[in-house]
Amino acid sequence: MQISSSFLDKYNKPGPRYTSYPPATSFHTGFDNQQYVDALEKSNNDKPESISVYIHIPFCPQLCFFCGCNTTLSKSNQTIRRYIDAVLKEMDTVFQHLDKSRKVSQIHFGGGTPNSIQLFYLEEIVDKIKATFAFTDNPEIAIECSPAYLQLEHIDHLAKIGFNRISLGIQDFNKDVLDAINRRPSKLPIEDVIARIKQNNIKENIDLVYGLPLQTVESFKGNIERILALQPDRVVTFSYAHVPWVKEAQKNLEKYHLPDADEKIHMLEAGYNLLTENGYNAIGMDHYAKPDDELFLASKAKTLHRNFQGYCTRQTTGQVYAFGTSGISQLWSAYSQNEKNLNAYMDMVEKDGLAVVRGYSMSAQETIIREAINEIMCNGRLDLNEIALRLDTQIDVIKQELEYNPAKLQEFIDDKLLTLDNDVIQVSGDGMMVVRNIAMVFDPLLKVEENKFSKTV
Ligand SMILES: C[S@@+](CC[C@H](N)C(=O)[O-])C[C@H]1O[C@@H](n2cnc3c(N)ncnc32)[C@H](O)[C@@H]1O
Numbered sequence: 001m002q003i004s005s006s007f008l009d010k011y012n013k014p015g016p017r018y019t020s021y022p023p024a025t026s027f028h029t030g031f032d033n034q035q036y037v038d039a040l041e042k043s044n045n046d047k048p049e050s051i052s053v054y055i056h057i058p059f060c061p062q063l064c065f066f067c068g069c070n071t072t073l074s075k076s077n078q079t080i081r082r083y084i085d086a087v088l089k090e091m092d093t094v095f096q097h098l099d100k101s102r103k104v105s106q107i108h109f110g111g112g113t114p115n116s117i118q119l120f121y122l123e124e125i126v127d128k129i130k131a132t133f134a135f136t137d138n139p140e141i142a143i144e145c146s147p148a149y150l151q152l153e154h155i156d157h158l159a160k161i162g163f164n165r166i167s168l169g170i171q172d173f174n175k176d177v178l179d180a181i182n183r184r185p186s187k188l189p190i191e192d193v194i195a196r197i198k199q200n201n202i203k204e205n206i207d208l209v210y211g212l213p214l215q216t217v218e219s220f221k222g223n224i225e226r227i228l229a230l231q232p233d234r235v236v237t238f239s240y241a242h243v244p245w246v247k248e249a250q251k252n253l254e255k256y257h258l259p260d261a262d263e264k265i266h267m268l269e270a271g272y273n274l275l276t277e278n279g280y281n282a283i284g285m286d287h288y289a290k291p292d293d294e295l296f297l298a299s300k301a302k303t304l305h306r307n308f309q310g311y312c313t314r315q316t317t318g319q320v321y322a323f324g325t326s327g328i329s330q331l332w333s334a335y336s337q338n339e340k341n342l343n344a345y346m347d348m349v350e351k352d353g354l355a356v357v358r359g360y361s362m363s364a365q366e367t368i369i370r371e372a373i374n375e376i377m378c379n380g381r382l383d384l385n386e387i388a389l390r391l392d393t394q395i396d397v398i399k400q401e402l403e404y405n406p407a408k409l410q411e412f413i414d415d416k417l418l419t420l421d422n423d424v425i426q427v428s429g430d431g432m433m434v435v436r437n438i439a440m441v442f443d444p445l446l447k448v449e450e451n452k453f454s455k456t457v
């Protein structure tokens, strides 16, 4: 892969990340607890039938300046106990509306830093889910961990609880970069951490971020070389999203040299080339997996799916029920988001059992747009006939709701980024680099406003 400056000038513009459609920026406050309860009951008859559970643990012992997640500085044991009790109570409320014959296919603990609290709290939550639902054959039970707070015994304990996937946030190995972003390095040699994870038969992902202060293309290549020596099952290279108007702490990074768009793209390119030349396969824009990894197999079979927790397969995905501060539930007919503030969340759940503050009810048109955008973003392919079949409607309806106009695809065709044949759009060449731009063509309701979105490449 080689990306030119002119390519970048043409395609690098603000646009949604499409981790969901519509993006979370569209959620509104009219959606409340009652509407969530209605959506929960409706979800029992919607597809996918399986259940994904997301639990947000917002606590971090130290806050990294670059971070875009919903976090809060670690609290006293008493407050953590109160938070976990609120999450358990929220589960009681939600579970009472769900059909217990459905099975759990995925549990994901995200944050914040879920491994920074005592692990028995996580066990209580997993046990509650196990006591309420049966599981599918190969459920994924995953946790995001910062290696700064990870001891080898913690990994054994996580395995005992049932975790079978750990995402390790490395971001960068270099001390100067970590200092600039106010982040602690791994407590133990990362080689020992990975070895212990593998001994416990847990799969591991490693997260890197490119575009951080003081990074150069050369230093980023060094990061990838260290990753190659570790041989994790999966690697993710996130593009640093600089949104200081939302995340004020990011302003702390502006006193350093922040890599510009050109440098960032060369980091992405270097990562892509090194990883794909050394045994990894690219999935979507920024994920990499070994050839026998289920994500890569799903990507080859064009059955990849994505939710707020990242890529998953159509087998592992379910309707996502989220718990904890800022958690976003992703149901077929609606999105629902919880209160972000820790104290407000706990007060609301203690009073009413739920803490919904905003959300979104999907219209029929938006359901079609979401399906088209998911296909393009995950599988780099969109077959309009297949979408019509899946949604049990006619292709003319699909085209009308997407305001489909092949002329809007012409510049991508001319640049050899996609092909169009019989209502099948196939992303090709370097097209996945600009897949967000391609997805925007199938989003007739999009309004791009200044300072609302990060850049697409
Ligand atoms: C909740 S954090 C990971 C868990 C743990 N707290 C840690 O830091 O290792 C999830 C991931 O989001 C990514 N991330 C956070 N802020 C980001 C930003 N502003 N731009 C791009 N990626 C970001 C990081 O790669 C991080 O590993």
Ligand code: SF4
Binding pocket: 059, 060, 062, 063, 064, 067, 068, 069, 071, 111, 112, 113, 146, 169, 183
């Ligand atoms: S990157 Fe991880 S450890 Fe750092 S503030 Fe964000 S969630 Fe916390």
